[in-house]
Amino acid sequence: MKKTPRQDRAKEVRCPRVITEYYDGGDGAKRARRYIRGRALGKGGFAVVFAVQEAATGRSFACKVVAKSTLEKPRARKKMVTEIRIHKSVSCDQVVRFERCFEDDNHVYILMEMCSNRTLADIVKSRGAMREMAAACYMREAVSATAHLHAMRVIHRDLKLGNLFLTKEGLEEIKAEGGGPGTDAELNKLGAAKRVKIGDFGLACAMDHDDERRRTICGTPNYIAPEVLKGKEGPGHSYEVDTWSLGVILYTLLFGSPPFQTKDVKLTYKRIRANEYDIPDDPPIADSTKDLIRAALSAEPEKRPTLQQIAAHPFMKLGAEDWKLADEKPAPYVERR
Ligand code: ADP
Numbered sequence: 001m002k003k004t005p006r007q008d009r010a011k012e013v014r015c016p017r018v019i020t021e022y023y024d025g026g027d028g029a030k031r032a033r034r035y036i037r038g039r040a041l042g043k044g045g046f047a048v049v050f051a052v053q054e055a056a057t058g059r060s061f062a063c064k065v066v067a068k069s070t071l072e073k074p075r076a077r078k079k080m081v082t083e084i085r086i087h088k089s090v091s092c093d094q095v096v097r098f099e100r101c102f103e104d105d106n107h108v109y110i111l112m113e114m115c116s117n118r119t120l121a122d123i124v125k126s127r128g129a130m131r132e133m134a135a136a137c138y139m140r141e142a143v144s145a146t147a148h149l150h151a152m153r154v155i156h157r158d159l160k161l162g163n164l165f166l167t168k169e170g171l172e173e174i175k176a177e178g179g180g181p182g183t184d185a186e187l188n189k190l191g192a193a194k195r196v197k198i199g200d201f202g203l204a205c206a207m208d209h210d211d212e213r214r215r216t217i218c219g220t221p222n223y224i225a226p227e228v229l230k231g232k233e234g235p236g237h238s239y240e241v242d243t244w245s246l247g248v249i250l251y252t253l254l255f256g257s258p259p260f261q262t263k264d265v266k267l268t269y270k271r272i273r274a275n276e277y278d279i280p281d282d283p284p285i286a287d288s289t290k291d292l293i294r295a296a297l298s299a300e301p302e303k304r305p306t307l308q309q310i311a312a313h314p315f316m317k318l319g320a321e322d323w324k325l326a327d328e329k330p331a332p333y334v335e336r337r
Pocket of ligand 1: 115
């Protein structure tokens, strides 16, 4: 049989106009919920994500649709089951909410909270680098969301701007104020509530204990940590891979492009292995912010700061006093070493 290339698998999704979820009504009788499919929000390697509306309530969701034909291999099925299990287990207001999942003859459906369909990658792409105060605002949310995951012994392993979703409110507020990232209007709004949520648990792993080490090479080239690239030859990787990716995220927010980016993936990996990157002089950033980037991008995972140390760094406090953050729940920082 001809193999389907990975990038084409999403094409196998032929999602019906009306999606039906059958569920047990509790009294043994089967009940049905119906969802009207709207526009496609985006496409992943295996899935297409659609906007859907629950017919009975009018509630909107994002629905990730995966064709069962792409889940024939046990490995693909296992991956999907792991993604669902982990996403389901990490419920908190800084993670794209998992609602439920169900299947029909041809597809598996994962129903999620509807975000704005804009990620921080879109914001940086359309508006370029942002000033330190705005980046600090986003980083506070990204770091504390990651701390929530780590406290639950989950490593995301694919933290990147494209997986940091702006919520609907976050985006509408930016539009309503007519401002871009970095304007005071936006910062004030962003300071008031959670506006960035982590999504996409396709590469996440749940650890049984903290000393466990993983050896699967996975991630997105620009964001991948050096210890991950060592694969089976190395000592394995753990929570610190997310810290590395947060360093790449911070750098990208401030300078507009990732530190190790080249046109050729192999060359990017070479630069990551050699820890070869520059911190530009333009736009100028504080020396302490440079230190934070360098610390997060330490070649040796054990030299990277803990998330708690990052959260306590002066950069992360930029502008924070101006906002009403007092009633925010503190992140459950867990000392991992
Ligand atoms: P991948 O795994 O390839 O990163 P996903 O399958 O998670 O992608 O999602 C594909 C695209 O669908 C995303 O890039 C985004 O544009 C859109 N999307 C995913 N989840 C949501 C959501 N909860 N709300 C709005 N848009 C979403």
